[in-house]
Amino acid sequence: MLTVCKDCHGKNLSGQEMLNAPAIAGQSLLYLTRQIAKFRNGSRGKHKDDSTGQQMASIAITLNDPESLLEVNQYISRLTFIEEVTNLNTTKATASISQLRLGSNYYQAKCGACHGGNAQGNDKMLAPRLNHLSPTYLLKQMANFSNATRGGGSDDKYGRQMAMMAKISAGQELDNIIMFINSLTNKIIVSDDNE
Ligand code: HEC
Ligand code: HEC
Known part of the structure; x- marks a missing residue:
């Protein structure tokens, strides 16, 4: 599951500007869990003008294994923010x-x-x-x-x-x-x- 996240959010999960994917490393577990739930239930990322939100929503609906999702979110919340090399330019x-x-x-x-x-x-x-x-x-x-x-x-x-x-x-x-x-x-x- 984590490798999918890194494709967009970067190797260190510290965000990739080019893909409009924000840093999530070191974000609180509570917030991560809640936002993914919102993407899944359509209260975030459903608006017709929210193309980046829609992108994340289409990933979120595939995260159907609550146990691995919790593990991934726990792991991400413990990471330290490290500027992604792709953002240094x-x-x-x-x-x-x-x-x-x-x-x-x-x-x-x-x-x-x-x-x-x-x-x-x-x-x-x-x-x-x-x-x-x-x-x-x-x-x-x-x-x-x-x-x-x-x-x-x-x-x-x-x-x-x-x-x-x-x-x-x-x-x-x-x-x-x-x-x-x-x-x-x-x-x-x-x-x-x-x-
Ligand atoms: C196809 C690219 C893509 C993939 C793959 C992806 N994301 Fe995202 N994600 C995004 C984008 C783009 C946004 C920004 C949405 C917005 O603009 O509101 C986002 C937003 C988020 C947010 C909200 C962050 C905030 O600060 O509110 C969380 C949490 C998140 N992603 C977690 C994950 C996790 C966990 C995975 C792996 C299971 C993952 N994402 C995989 C593109 C992706
Ligand atoms: C009354 C409390 C409160 C105040 C004051 C407040 N916020 Fe927030 N903010 C929140 C909550 C709660 C959320 C999470 C919303 C959600 O669950 O989607 C949030 C979310 C955000 C986000 C989205 C972060 C992300 O990762 O996507 C940004 C950006 C933000 N706030 C900026 C600000 C700024 C700038 C100010 C001052 C002008 C501010 N907030 C004042 C409560 C507050």
């Missing part, structure tokens, strides 16, 4: 120190209570880890939540909760938040303010 975004400071303030005010001070996730709030996810994936998911491509279903309580939150931040403010989240795992380049 993608140009890293640059953020200035003042952008990061703003991003940090907005993040702590609007996201940190659920996702944790270092975006490490918090199972008690059912909020996933974010600091291993790429800027592109984060932006895309925020847009998906905002326009109900994700989290719009009446049976998707936590998706709906996050969909409400996605509407409280946009534009430059959201860019700064995402820069801040990615600075926690060195996924961006930090520049001086005067450059």
